[in-house]
Amino acid sequence: MLFGIFLALSLSNMNLAGQTGSSEIVSSRPDKVIEAVMEKPGDPEKAIEAEYQALKSRGTRKALELFIRRHADHPLAEQAREDIRRLGK
Incomplete structure (x- = not known):
């Protein structure tokens, strides 16, 4: 799953948000913000x-x-x- 995220980031020329604890992925274009979603852990x-x-x-x-x-x-x-x-x- 992480590989897919990194691949998507590199293909879309995006950068991860800084060390703020934010779950957002910020684009190089300030008008575009994508919410990152994690799967719930299994039982x-x-x-x-x-x-x-x-x-x-x-x-x-x-x-x-x-x-x-x-x-x-x-x-x-x-x-x-x-x-x-x-x-x-």
Whole structure:
């Protein structure tokens, strides 16, 4: 996404606003100001659940151990441990 912004800036001959904390992008023409919009961050819980499902779908102990290392304190880590126990049987 940042690459696209920088590409757009360079193609349209625009400069970023100074270090004022402004979210505006100011054109070299003073009559043209564009509001910059950032995407809302995603739900971290959903991201962890999606990662668990993706690694679990691999069906390997190594993938589940990776999840446990990354999210040792998350409740799904215990589920991953249980999945590993089931793989061992």
